[in-house]
Amino acid sequence: MHNRRMLVFCGNAHPALARAICDYLDLPLGNAAVKEFPDGELDVKIYDDVRGADTFVVQPTCHPVNKSLMELLLLMDCLKRASADRITAVLPYYGYARKDRKDEGRVPITAKLVANLLTTAGANRCLALDLHASQIQGFFDIPVDHLSASAVLARSFLDPKLPDLVVVSPDVGSVKLALPFAERLGADLAVVEKRRISPDQTEPGFLIGTVENKNVLMIDDIIATGGSVCAAAKLLRQHGARSVQVAATHPVLCGPAIARLSAAPIDRLVVTDTIPLQEAAKNLPVTVVSVAGLLGEAIKRIHYNESVSSLFH
Missing domain, CATH: 3.40.50.2020 (Rossmann fold)
Known part of the structure; x- marks a missing residue:
């Protein structure tokens, strides 16, 4: 000392x-x-x-x-x-x-x-x-x-713990981020494969894993324009997901993000306070946890x- x-x-x-x-x-x-x-x-x-x-x-x-x-x-x-x-x-x-x-x-x-x-x-x-x-x-x-921030975010899903939970990575690159959540929550892991259709635009390709009749928790580090996470949420619903919740560390939420999240089939969004949450985003079903x-x-x-x-x- x-x-x-x-x-x-x-x-x-x-x-x-x-x-x-x-x-x-x-x-x-x-x-x-x-x-x-x-x-x-x-x-x-x-x-x-x-x-x-x-x-x-x-x-x-x-x-x-x-x-x-x-x-x-x-x-x-x-x-x-x-x-x-x-x-x-x-x-x-x-x-x-x-x-x-x-x-x-x-x-x-x-x-x-x-x-x-x-x-x-x-x-x-x-x-x-x-x-x-x-x-x-x-x-x-x-x-x-x-x-x-995985431990801080995971606490929001431990009490109460969702039954039939599957943790989903919205792309292959986020698997390392999603895996600790799956381990902490004792859940299976699934991955959405993402296709790049232009330098600044992607779309979900196919799902690796099973989410039918499951509660899904999608993990990402950043939600910027919201395109990837919202498109992935729609894909998960098409594959029979019972509910879709999203946890992300950094709520950048730029451009059309808030409008996209409002329209997306996402039941709950949990983010941290690494970035101040915009006033308009507070109308979303969002929970902010502190780091x-x-x-x-x-x-x-x-x-x-x-x-x-x-x-x-």
Whole structure:
């Protein structure tokens, strides 16, 4: 154990989550201000003495993505120049994570660029939750603690536990995310095979597994436009699913997502508070569970140099 002070700061992306994390840690939220000039430029001022402190900046890089990212970079640069001993970037949601490889010629690998920017701005460590591609950890040359919200989400389906439950992955790539749910809930696993019909559009192909007369729990990390999860829900109903519930870590919910989810045969949606839930989405049959305790416990263990590995699953 050491005598470094722990200080937690945040930008404007999700102060409610940062305050909830501080409540868990029994700490006041650090005193920082982020303001915007008339021309759109941002400015940051930290009012606490951070010299020699162990600092954590909680900032999901969600909508408005570029502004949220820039706020995070400026906050960390400010801490670095004020002689903070260590700076941990806490990213409940990592924007640009879906751009993790070159899938065609002459395109950037933006997830790698963001990792470089975070390190250059001053991050000594990164704490992330359900990265869209877990290999993004390898884009960093600093330690990355990658947590999963599966335990937090699964609790919503344990009490009461649904009978005849089947956990479904909406595509092959999400099987690794869905499998821990199936194991926790003692349920079978099924997979929807997804066909890509254009660079930005997919449709469900066929179902691997049986859902007839079953209660289905579909698992995904991100619901963005909602196209994949809504189309998969229709396919599952066509195959005789008794009910369809969806659990997702990051409720991005952009573009037509809310309209699609409203029209889809989905009985219940459970998401976390990694991203603030839009007001319009609150008319959906949605339950929000908090990851503040999970992130707060990870921050505490990092501060005291304790193992975080038991929180990974």
